[in-house]
Amino acid sequence: GQQVMQIPQYQHVQEGEDFTTYCNSSTTLSNIQWYKQRPGGHPVFLIQLVKSGEVKKQKRLTFQFGEAKKNSSLHITATQTTDVGTYFCAGWETSYDKVIFGPGTSLSVIP
């Protein structure tokens, strides 16, 4: 079955440092979504990527979808304490009409 993996599991950074989390799927995805979950909260949608090689930016966040549509990354420039939380990728596979979430990368930002 489809598997979605993320690395690293945890990341501790000093405020102002950059952060990247990587997402890999065992199968080709029709699209991928990214969500952020604050401690004690619920997942909140950040973005969806659909096209092979797509790159999207939201202020300090840059999202990429791989050429083979099997991997993705989220890069945060100059982290802030408000970036703290767990970042999940969620992959939709064409043959399965449902989304599979990765295990998430937990980001801690040290002021």
Place this chain on the structure above:
Amino acid sequence: DTGVSQDPRHKITKRGQNVTFRCDPISEHNRLYWYRQTLGQGPEFLTYFQNEAQLEKSRLLSDRFSAERPKGSFSTLEIQRTEQGDSAMYLCASQRLATNNEQFFGPGTRLTVL
């Protein structure tokens, strides 16, 4: 507040009891998803509905779990004969099929089975 509500927010039950959770999605959303999330893990897909039809159910879901969405609006998730391993956060998400397929999550129901 995403507009998706879940009730109750917390449920403590004894092993072997039945529990039922409710989810009220955003009114114009035709898709409704149920997930289970344990500490340190991502949401695990359980099942989803498009309007009142249940289209997919995880193979990981035992026969003790059942979900309904009788009128295509609110949904209920029932767990029969609860086990300690059922302890988790149960999340509901609603979605209106569109260009970005954003899922709006509710606050979740935290289940503790003693």
